[in-house]
Amino acid sequence: MNLTLKIWRQKDSKTKGRMVDYKVTEISEHMSFLEMMDVLNEQLVNSGEDPVAFDHDCREGICGMCSMYINGEAHGPDRGVTTCQLHMRMFKDGDTITIEPFRATAFPVLKDLIVDRSSFDRIQHAGGYISVNTSGNTQDANAIPISKHAADEAMDAATCIGCGACVASCKNSSAMLFVGAKVSQYALLPQGQVEAADRVKNMVAQMDLEGFGNCTNTGACEIECPKGISLENIARMNRELMKASI
Amino acid sequence: MGGFFKSSIGRKVAMALSAFFLMFFLLQHFAINILSVFSPELFNEVSHFMGTNPLVQFALQPVLIFGVVFHFIMGFVLEIKNKNARKIAYVKNNGAANSSWMSRNMIYSGLAILAFIVLHFIDFWFPEINTKYIQGDWSGTIEGVEGFRYYEELTHKFVSPIRVGAYVLAFVFLALHLLHGFTAAFQSMGASTIRKKRLQSIGKAYSIIIPLGFIFIALYHHFNH
Ligand code: HEM
Ligand code: SF4
Ligand code: FES
Numbered sequence: 001m002n003l004t005l006k007i008w009r010q011k012d013s014k015t016k017g018r019m020v021d022y023k024v025t026e027i028s029e030h031m032s033f034l035e036m037m038d039v040l041n042e043q044l045v046n047s048g049e050d051p052v053a054f055d056h057d058c059r060e061g062i063c064g065m066c067s068m069y070i071n072g073e074a075h076g077p078d079r080g081v082t083t084c085q086l087h088m089r090m091f092k093d094g095d096t097i098t099i100e101p102f103r104a105t106a107f108p109v110l111k112d113l114i115v116d117r118s119s120f121d122r123i124q125h126a127g128g129y130i131s132v133n134t135s136g137n138t139q140d141a142n143a144i145p146i147s148k149h150a151a152d153e154a155m156d157a158a159t160c161i162g163c164g165a166c167v168a169s170c171k172n173s174s175a176m177l178f179v180g181a182k183v184s185q186y187a188l189l190p191q192g193q194v195e196a197a198d199r200v201k202n203m204v205a206q207m208d209l210e211g212f213g214n215c216t217n218t219g220a221c222e223i224e225c226p227k228g229i230s231l232e233n234i235a236r237m238n239r240e241l242m243k244a245s246i
Numbered sequence: 247m248g249g250f251f252k253s254s255i256g257r258k259v260a261m262a263l264s265a266f267f268l269m270f271f272l273l274q275h276f277a278i279n280i281l282s283v284f285s286p287e288l289f290n291e292v293s294h295f296m297g298t299n300p301l302v303q304f305a306l307q308p309v310l311i312f313g314v315v316f317h318f319i320m321g322f323v324l325e326i327k328n329k330n331a332r333k334i335a336y337v338k339n340n341g342a343a344n345s346s347w348m349s350r351n352m353i354y355s356g357l358a359i360l361a362f363i364v365l366h367f368i369d370f371w372f373p374e375i376n377t378k379y380i381q382g383d384w385s386g387t388i389e390g391v392e393g394f395r396y397y398e399e400l401t402h403k404f405v406s407p408i409r410v411g412a413y414v415l416a417f418v419f420l421a422l423h424l425l426h427g428f429t430a431a432f433q434s435m436g437a438s439t440i441r442k443k444r445l446q447s448i449g450k451a452y453s454i455i456i457p458l459g460f461i462f463i464a465l466y467h468h469f470n471h
Contacts, residue, residue: 071338072338072339172332174331215434217430217434220345241255
């Protein structure tokens, strides 16, 4: 199929960017979105132009790097997928596709579609860990009994890949789904109890410091999250913070 | 605890608490107003009690004023903060794909309610304050009206079709505000979404029935007097 692409081009973090139109032809519907971008970049390189810079690594939906805001949605119109898992069969021949970087004050654009998500790393550093040395002295998995329900919920929360689609989709650029998931994954398990109060306080404080917005419960994050992280995690984070503050 | 209410989540909780208070007040206000349809005498009695009882006047009324002012100022503060969290807007954004219109436009439905509150104060609250606190007339009566004056004043207000239209429109916006706000307030307080289904039904019922009830009262008096 033949497509028109409207892509955000920005030389570096200091230069003003703008939308630029490109045409790509003979795109197979079996291609992933990133493969389509590869075709475009090959075209650009062959004609001596600067290829479109975009983040990617695993190309199988686990690293969370491939941030793109496609036709007004994080990771495009499909559900439960990252951009690398988005297939061109979601589009029709002759379509115009708008491609922008994730937008948030806390995610500044570095170049074209690449944004700096180190604000997420700093939130993690503020408390997204347990201070137990687990290397070399791994315990038997069943040494501490954990209910199936808690284990499942913790596992679900832990599937967050830190992609930032929640922030990009939220009208308030709130990071609460991400932080909620990171807080929950420990709050549900006995190993996470020791530092529970400090963890939620410090992570929320860092989140606020980074300039993310306030959740107003629109639920956009949950719908756009490639890993199906649920709003329940935000509610749990709110409970954890209330508990820690009393 | 002081630090808590300065945090983003603390502000959400404060917003939700003020909203709970307003929703409770609205229910109470509706319960009294609906009396005017069934029994003008009872409506007059209850209105006089609410208007002259020291506890209501000097304790509940200031709390209510504070609650309303707090809610909309906090609403504006959060809106500005949230706008700053994304300084460059998307060229193309498909909000309808992942969220309801109501949830994305709380500030506009809220502004409509605020405009209504101003009108409502000019209509009822300022005259009450003037009569009672400036002229010092706490009798609840007026010349030419037998018994208390409240019912007479109420029906008088709903003669103008323009005012009735404005009231009806305002309550439509209130319904839109609550259709998102009711469940959102519970979510902000950390309510588990496991009970979400039932909560959503209750929220829907409240958000539609109460504003519709107020609309009914306005129309009833408009067409009956
Ligand atoms: C005076 C004018 C008003 C304005 C400007 C206003 C504005 C807002 C805004 C911007 C929000 C979203 C903020 C957020 O969710 O964090 C909100 C939430 C809410 N409002 Fe209002 N509002 C007004 C009046 C009212 C009234 C009269 C009621 C109820 C009778 C009400 C009930 C709610 C509820 C239940 C929420 C959800 C709270 C939450 O998300 O935790 N509002 N309001
Ligand atoms: S919560 Fe979902 S959308 Fe947000 S960072 Fe984690 S995986 Fe991405
Ligand atoms: S490239 Fe790793 S998730 Fe898409």
